[in-house]
Amino acid sequence: MKADRLLSIMLLLRGRASMSARELADHLEVSARTVMRDIEALSAAGVPVYAERGRNGGFSLLEGFRADVSALTDDEAQVLFAYTGLDTLSDLGLGSQVRQTLDKLASTAPDRTLERARDLRDVVHVDRRRWFVDPDDSRHLPTLRMAAVRNQRVRMSYRGASDARAKQRTVDPYGLIENGGRWYLLAHHRGSTKTYRVGRVTSLSVLDATFERPAGFDLDAEWERMRERFERPGEDNITLEFRCSRAEERQVRRACQPMLVSGTTIDTDESGPDSVLMRCTFRIRRAAIGTLLAFAGDVEVLAPSDLRTEMREVARAAAATYEA
Template identity: 45%
Template sequence: MRADRLLQLLYLLRRHGRLTAARLAELLEVSERTVLRDMEALSAAGVPVYTEQGRGGGCVLLEGWETDVSGLSPDEAQALFAWTAQGAAADLGLGPQLATALTKLSATVPQPALERADALAAVVVVDRRRWFAASEEVPLLPRLREAAVARRRVRLRYGAPSDPEPSRRTVDPYGLVENAGRWYLLAAHRGVVKSFRASRILEATVLDEPARVPPDLDLAAEWARVRAAFEDRQQGVALVVAVRPEVLGRFRLVASSQVATGTAAEAAGEHDGWPLLRLTVRAQEAGVALVLGFGGDVRLVEPVALPDAVRRRARAALALHGGSAEM
């Protein structure tokens, strides 16, 4: 059941006191049956709503009902209701609980603050999915969350991209990290702290063994250290390329996904009338693929030795796809 619809239902009842199920269905653009189910959900969450039958009946919020937390400012309400990570909560298996909590809290907030929060929610969308990437399936995330909170060890079956077959390993979970729509389990394996991409965890068994977690663990600082170590290992390869002017914009766009962290393609003059760009890619293979992908529209200028690798890959591709290997 969507949290925003429950909140809107509560807003309407606070504003009008009593409305028929038919009128609420019209305003919320749902069926009357959905309105009645939402009323049951609000009642189960502790909100004093009820329905009355007969002439003059309808859906009712107990008159004068307020709770203690009523001093939330409009900006605070916007921050709370618009920016609460509902997608992340759903991944963690806490979507319904978040909806219930927001429903309860919404009844405590002054009406002007709720209206401001509604206005912000109407003009802000948070899309956690990366460009050209499908949303990752993380069905084991709720179990991993429970293990991390309970400080229990976990036996994983993990499909690392570098391993020919999934491997089994027992880890001490430190916590979960969401990075640009991707979830990671930060855990110690044989005393070494590593990150495990949640979508690659094929099995997770919570063991009846206490996890060995440092008592002074700062999860955010530990994640920053692991991330920095990973990025530092990607030394990068500096390139200078000449790009046909007609494809310059497209090349910049494609190259932006291949450059090393914290870098960008920069103008470096001209070469035979073509703009020169200087960029650092994460690996030599990425640079070769980038140049070959643009065919005759991109020419590699530096480093001097790398064109040999480009030619070798081009010959191999021609041979594999039935073309002439003569260059």
């Protein structure tokens, strides 16, 4: 809708010193000609938007201008007042501020709008916790948030997955990412950008030293690159099919979950009343063998055939060891 686009243009110009027509068009996914018509419409409506010519020119809003956007549609009010992701912002130390903001908006909203929002809240619940996994320790998130916003370097004790004990690292915190209920710190350390699981930070201190982000750095784009690289199939990944007794299905799912590649699907075989057919991609071949062998006769690998052979050899070796 044009009204939404006009509001978006005002918000974009408020957040930046100046933007060209092409930059606005790319952000709004419209043509530059449409942006020019929208700028004319804003000017005609009394919005103090002006153009700066030159190589670094563009459109700007008069400093201090504020638009009245208090009139919310029912759907917009539901997004605000029935927002169910407050725990994400609470992790960052912003939960009370969000609630205060919503209370202020609610005080001016019609009763019918609030009733619609309550109706939505009654039928939607968000649980960010992973199955069978304890929640991460997020007590350092508010401090990391402030350090990232202020471009302040931090020193942290961090215990990686393969570390016997925590190690000291001094990093430049570029930003924070919440992924499936876990928080990650994207930071610069010793010449490269790395990710750190916030739950593995054991202690943290903010230094007086500041840092500068690389020109053109985009947190969203950098995270997507790192995620793609992480999820790229590795040489040791293996996809297999196996039959599992229905009595042990829940335990098998629970045992396999931490070692599966993201996006793995599990199919149910409706033809067998006493078993289910599962298809999984494991990160590590030997992890698949060890996990499934632990269920003995309740699990049978069907494919690939070479894995069946390897599992038989591993089982024989284990039996020989314990018989001795």
